[in-house]
Amino acid sequence: MTSKRLATTAAAAFLLVGLGAPSALALTESTVTGELKLIDTQYGKALADSDGNALYVWEKDSAGTSACADEKCVTAWPAALADDKQEADSAVTGKLGHIDSAQAPTKGKQQLTINDQALYYFSKDAAAGDVKGHGLAPGGAGTTWYLVGADGKPLAVKASTGGAGSDAGTDKDKGAGQTADKPKGGVDAGAEGVTDNNTTLIAVGGGVAALGAAALGYSVIRRRRGSAV
Structure with a gap:
C-alpha cells in the first residue's frame, strides 16, 4: 500500500511539472x-x-x-x-x-x-x-x-x-524554527494519523479477523452441542 502511495505521489509531481507548475522567480x-x-x-x-x-x-x-x-x-x-x-x-x-x-x-x-x-x-x-x-x-x-x-x-x-x-x-x-519536544512515549507530536495509517489499518483488520474467528468457533460449538442432544 505504501509503495502504491509513493508511486501515485511521484506521478502527480511529474504531472505538475509537465503542466507547467509555477516556478520560483x-x-x-x-x-x-x-x-x-x-x-x-x-x-x-x-x-x-x-x-x-x-x-x-x-x-x-x-x-x-x-x-x-x-x-x-x-x-x-x-x-x-x-x-x-x-x-x-x-x-x-x-x-x-x-x-x-x-x-x-x-x-x-x-x-x-x-x-x-x-x-x-x-x-x-x-x-x-x-x-x-x-x-x-x-x-x-x-x-x-x-x-x-x-x-x-x-x-x-x-x-x-x-x-x-x-x-x-x-x-x-527561538520560535518557528525551534524543534518541538517529543511527548513521552517516543512519538513525534502530530505524527499519529500521518505516518501510522498502515499500522492502524492492520491492527484494526487483525481485530476484526479475531472477532470473526471467535464468532465462527462459537457457532460451530453450538451446532455440535445441538447435534449431540
Whole structure:
C-alpha cells in the first residue's frame, strides 16, 4: 500500500511539472511594481507589488534619498520602480511618491517611495509571499531592512518568529524554527494519523479477523452441542 502511495505521489509531481507548475522567480532586477497591495506574513500585513512580491525599506536611507548604490547592494536589493501612474489598494494609506534611482542599472528611472523612503525588492525572495529580507542587517546597527505596513511604517521583527531578523538564532529569537519536544512515549507530536495509517489499518483488520474467528468457533460449538442432544 505504501509503495502504491509513493508511486501515485511521484506521478502527480511529474504531472505538475509537465503542466507547467509555477516556478520560483528570483527578483534579481529592478522591476515596475504595478498596483500595490498588502500580503499576509508572519509579521503582519506587508506592502507588496501587484504579483505579491514583498517590498522593503532600508534603515540606512534618509528621506528622499537612496544609499543603496554600490554593486553589492544593487545585486541584493534591486529598486522597486514606480509606474507612470502609480496605483495602490485602498487599504494602503502611506504616502506614495518617487525619487530618481541611484542604482546604475536604472539610472534615469523613478524608484518608488512610501513616506519618502525608497522601496526595494530582495533578490533571495524566490516566490510571491517570501519575506526573507525582513530584519536583515548586513552592515550591523543602523542598516536593517524592513517590510512595511499599510501606513508605510516598518514592521517589527518579532522575536517569537525566529525568522530572518538580525538576531535570529539567539535564545530570545527561538520560535518557528525551534524543534518541538517529543511527548513521552517516543512519538513525534502530530505524527499519529500521518505516518501510522498502515499500522492502524492492520491492527484494526487483525481485530476484526479475531472477532470473526471467535464468532465462527462459537457457532460451530453450538451446532455440535445441538447435534449431540
